[in-house]
Amino acid sequence: MPSSSPLPSVLLVGCGKMGNAMLEGWLKHGQKPSVVLDRHDHALPSPHHHARTVADIPADFTPDIVIVAVKPQKADAILEELGQHFSNPVLLSVMAGRSIESLTKTYKKANPSANPTVVRAMPNTPCAIGAGITGLYAEAGTTAEQKDQCDALLRSVGETVWVEQENLIDAVTAVSGSGPAYIFLLAELMEKAGIEQGLPPETARKLARRTIFGAGALLDHSVLDASELRIQVTSPGGTTAEALKILMQPDAWPKAVSQAISAAAHRAHELSS
Numbered sequence: 001m002p003s004s005s006p007l008p009s010v011l012l013v014g015c016g017k018m019g020n021a022m023l024e025g026w027l028k029h030g031q032k033p034s035v036v037l038d039r040h041d042h043a044l045p046s047p048h049h050h051a052r053t054v055a056d057i058p059a060d061f062t063p064d065i066v067i068v069a070v071k072p073q074k075a076d077a078i079l080e081e082l083g084q085h086f087s088n089p090v091l092l093s094v095m096a097g098r099s100i101e102s103l104t105k106t107y108k109k110a111n112p113s114a115n116p117t118v119v120r121a122m123p124n125t126p127c128a129i130g131a132g133i134t135g136l137y138a139e140a141g142t143t144a145e146q147k148d149q150c151d152a153l154l155r156s157v158g159e160t161v162w163v164e165q166e167n168l169i170d171a172v173t174a175v176s177g178s179g180p181a182y183i184f185l186l187a188e189l190m191e192k193a194g195i196e197q198g199l200p201p202e203t204a205r206k207l208a209r210r211t212i213f214g215a216g217a218l219l220d221h222s223v224l225d226a227s228e229l230r231i232q233v234t235s236p237g238g239t240t241a242e243a244l245k246i247l248m249q250p251d252a253w254p255k256a257v258s259q260a261i262s263a264a265a266h267r268a269h270e271l272s273s
Helices: 017-029 076-085 100-107 125-129 144-155 168-177 179-196 201-221 226-233 239-247 253-270
Strands: 010-013 035-037 049-051 065-068 090-093 117-122 132-138 158-162
Touching: 010 017, 017 125, 017 144, 065 076, 065 144, 076 100, 090 100, 090 144, 100 117, 117 144, 117 168, 125 132, 132 144, 132 168, 144 158, 168 179, 168 253, 179 201, 201 226
Parallel strands: 010 035, 010 065, 035 049, 065 090, 090 117, 132 158
Antiparallel strands: 117 132
């Protein structure tokens, strides 16, 4: 859990689904005066400020951290503009794929004297309810205090893990950044299958959702491996065993999940330039 002291002040660039998910968590925990830079309207409590353009940012505002949460393909213009406005920020990127080299190069394009310290992070949408998980990587030269500030922000909306190699952020993206979508798909398919078996839609929906919620909570609280928990549920010759015969065929879940995560990681790498 985060400390009782206020969270660092931030300039949050982009407040879409992920940016808003993080912002909701930060505001609940108390945060130094911050600015959201986004073209859409946002009602922020005082003393926080909404800006539609960089020119709208209060002249006396210097954030502890600049957080870039826009789509990777649309980041270049705003990064160049920020480079002229904040010369030496801690730049925390939550964009999939964009490498530190690419971010630094773009940031310095319009202001060669700019010298950002770049930290990459990949949170996920459960941050909105304080149940997120974020993987982080800091470039060489990042101070312990700068890392602690980034960590405090992300710990306020869930848990954090740090990786030692930048390319591992692509794997984090594929496993946990995109992971909620895999779970939502499972819920969708379980609900559909329940309806096919004759359950009323609302009953199938509740059974699927609460099963995933309960299993996730049990997994989170248990010291046992996921495989051991699976075995405990699976009585030899029982109903679960019959279902797992299908799901655990080599060309079923073992292959599909591996291929899906590999494809996501590959796409993250493609976005690195």
